[in-house]
Amino acid sequence: MSDFISATVADGVGHVTLDRPQAINALSYEMIRELAAVFDAWRTDTEVGLVVLDGAGDRGFCAGGDIRELYGYVTADEHETAHQFFRTEYRLDAAIARFPKPVVAIMDGITMGGGIGLSGHAAIRVVTERSRLAMPETRIGFTPDVGGTWLLGKAPGELGVHLALNSRVMDASDALYAGFADAFVPSERLPHLVQALHERADPGSPAEIVMLFDETPDPSPLALARGWIDACYSAPTVAEIVARLRAVADGRWDDAGLAESVNLDPEASAHAAAAAAELETLSPTSLTIALEAVRRARTLPRLEDALEQEFRAVAWFLEQPDLREGIRAQVIDKDRSPKWTPPKIADVPAGLAARALDDRRYAPVFG
Numbered sequence: 001m002s003d004f005i006s007a008t009v010a011d012g013v014g015h016v017t018l019d020r021p022q023a024i025n026a027l028s029y030e031m032i033r034e035l036a037a038v039f040d041a042w043r044t045d046t047e048v049g050l051v052v053l054d055g056a057g058d059r060g061f062c063a064g065g066d067i068r069e070l071y072g073y074v075t076a077d078e079h080e081t082a083h084q085f086f087r088t089e090y091r092l093d094a095a096i097a098r099f100p101k102p103v104v105a106i107m108d109g110i111t112m113g114g115g116i117g118l119s120g121h122a123a124i125r126v127v128t129e130r131s132r133l134a135m136p137e138t139r140i141g142f143t144p145d146v147g148g149t150w151l152l153g154k155a156p157g158e159l160g161v162h163l164a165l166n167s168r169v170m171d172a173s174d175a176l177y178a179g180f181a182d183a184f185v186p187s188e189r190l191p192h193l194v195q196a197l198h199e200r201a202d203p204g205s206p207a208e209i210v211m212l213f214d215e216t217p218d219p220s221p222l223a224l225a226r227g228w229i230d231a232c233y234s235a236p237t238v239a240e241i242v243a244r245l246r247a248v249a250d251g252r253w254d255d256a257g258l259a260e261s262v263n264l265d266p267e268a269s270a271h272a273a274a275a276a277a278e279l280e281t282l283s284p285t286s287l288t289i290a291l292e293a294v295r296r297a298r299t300l301p302r303l304e305d306a307l308e309q310e311f312r313a314v315a316w317f318l319e320q321p322d323l324r325e326g327i328r329a330q331v332i333d334k335d336r337s338p339k340w341t342p343p344k345i346a347d348v349p350a351g352l353a354a355r356a357l358d359d360r361r362y363a364p365v366f367g
Contacts, residue, residue, distance in 0.1 A: 005034045006056070011198040012049040014042045021057025026066045027114045029085045035118070036092045043100060050206050051099070052194060053122065054106040055115075060132070061106065064113025065089070067140070071327045079318050083362060086145070086314050089114060090307040090365045093147050097121035097303050102206045104197065107131050107175075108187055117146025120180055121303065124210055127172040128187040129217070133180055136167040141283035141326025143290045143313050150306035153297035154179055157226055158233035164290045165238070165282075166275055170222065177220035185213045228268045231258035232275075238287045239345045242276050249273035283322060284345040285352065289313055292353035304366050309357055311365050316356040 004020040016038050018025035042048040055061035065085075073082040096103055096118060105119035108128045113136060119125055127133070135144040135152065144152060144164050152160030155178040162168060163178065175181040185193055193213045200209055222229075232244040234257075247255035249272045265271065279287060293313060297306045317323050 002030060002034055004028065004031050005038070007038045009042075009045070009047050012047065013198050014038075014045070014048040014051045015194075016051065016053055018055040018062055021055075021059065023066070024060045024063035024110050025055040025057070025115070026063045027089070027118075028066045028069055029081075029088070032085070032089045032092055036088060036095065039092065039095050039099065043095075048101060050102045050104065050197065052104050052106070052197060053096075053118065054108070054190075054194075058109065060110025060115070061108055062112070062115025062118060063110050064115055064136070067327060067331045071324070071332055074318060074324050074327070079315075082318055083311075083315060086311055087363075087365045089117060089146060090311060093117040093121055094304055094307060094366070097147070099123070104206055104210065106190060106193075107133065107181065108190060112136050113148075114146050116148055116151070116180065120151050121147055124183065124207055125181045126183050126185050126190075126193070126210060127175050127181040128185060128190065129172060130187050131170075131172045131175060131181075133170040133175045134167055135164060138165060138282050138286045138290055139167050140330045141286045141322050142317055143286055143293060143310070145307075145310040145314055147303050147307055147310070149290075149293045149297040149310055150300070150303050151178075151180055152294045153300075153306070157230040159222055159226070159229060160294050161233040161241075161291060162229045162275070164294050165233070165241070165287050166278055171217075173217040173220040174222040176217065177223050183210050183214040184217045185210070186215060189213050225265045225268070225271060228256070228258060228265060228272055231256050232272065238279065238284055238291055238348075241291075242279050242345070245272045245276035245279070249276060280345075283326060284348045285320070285322060286326075287345075288348050289317075289353045289356050293357060296357065308365055312359045312362075313356045315362045316359045 006017040006019045008015050103122040104124045105122035106126045107119050109130045110132050111119060112134045135148040137144050152164050159178050172184050196209050197206055228248050233241055235241045235244050244256040249269050251269060253259060300306050
C-alpha cells in the first residue's frame with residue numbers, strides 16, 4: 001500500500017490502519033481509493049474472516065477528510081474531481097456498512113467527519129477514554145455528510161440536530177448514548193483486544209470478544225441535557241431554535257416549551273446560552289441545510305439514500321463562495337485572515353434547503 005495506508009492479513013484477520021499520524025490520519029483522495037480497494041479485495045478473500053480498522057499515532061483515528069485538498073479543488077473550480085472524491089468516499093462508507101464480514105472499528109482519540117464515515121457504519125464500533133467524536137462541518141460553513149445525517153437522525157430525541165448544528169464533540173459515554181459507538185474499551189487494553197481477535201477460538205464471535213473488554217464509562221453529559229436539548233432543537237427553524245435557547249438561557253422555561261421541573265441539567269441555562277451564541281457565529285445557510293438533512297434522514301429507508309441526499313447538498317455547496325470563505329477563514333488562514341462573517345439567519349431564502357437537498361443535476365453516487 002501507500003505510505004498512508006497499512007493493510008495486512010494474519011490469523012484470519014484483515015488489519016487496515018490509517019497511517020498519516022502527522023495529520024491525525026486525515027483522508028486524502030488517494031487514501032480513500034486505496035481503502036476502497038482493500039475492502040473490495042477482502043470481501044471475497046477466504047483468508048479474511050473479520051477486519052480491524054484503526055489509526056496510527058496517539059492523537060486519533062481520523063480527523064476527517066483532507067480539508068486542504070478539498071479547498072484546492074474548490075478554488076481551482078475542479079468540481080468534478082471533488083465530486084469524485086465524495087462519490088468514492090460515500091461508496092466506501094456504504095461498503096463498510098454492508099461488508100459481509102464483521103468490521104471492528106477502533107475510534108481511539110479524535111474521530112470526526114470522514115473518520116465517522118469509516119467507523120460509524122462498522123459492525124462493531126469501539127471507543128476509549130481518549131475518544132472525541134464530532135461532525136464538525138457547520139464550523140466551516142458546510143454540512144454533515146459521510147452518512148453522518150443517517151447516524152444523527154437515529155440519535156435519541158433531538159440530540160442529532162444539536163450535534164449537527166453545534167458540531168458538538170462527544171466523549172465515549174456520549175458516543176455510546178447517541179448511537180455512534182457500541183463498546184467502551186480503555187486505550188491501554190486495545191493491544192490485548194486486537195490480540196484476542198487474532199487468537200479467537202470462534203471466528204464468528206468478534207462481538208463477544210469485544211464485550212469481554214467492554215467497561216462502563218462515566219454518565220453521558222448528553223443524556224443529562226436531553227430536557228433542554230429536546231425542547232429547543234425541536235423548533236422548526238434555526239431562528240426559532242436560537243430563540244428557544246435564549247429563553248432557556250434567561251430562565252424563561254415556558255417560552256422554550258419546557259417546564260423547569262423537567263430539566264435535569266443544573267447548568268442548562270449556561271449551556272443553552274453558549275449553544276445559542278455559537279449558532280449565531282455560524283453560517284445560517286449551513287445550519288438550515290444541516291437541520292433539514294438530519295430531519296429528512298429520519299424518514300429514509302437506507303443509508304445509501306442518506307448518502308445520496310448528502311451528495312446533492314455537497315455538490316450544491318461546492319458552487320457557493322461562502323464555502324470557500326468558510327474553509328479559508330477557519331482552516332487555511334485561521335490565524336492570519338480577517339474573521340469570516342457569515343450571512344444573517346434572516347437572509348437565508350425560503351426553500352433553500354429543499355433546493356440544495358433535491359438538486360439532481362449531477363450523476364448520483366449509486367446506480
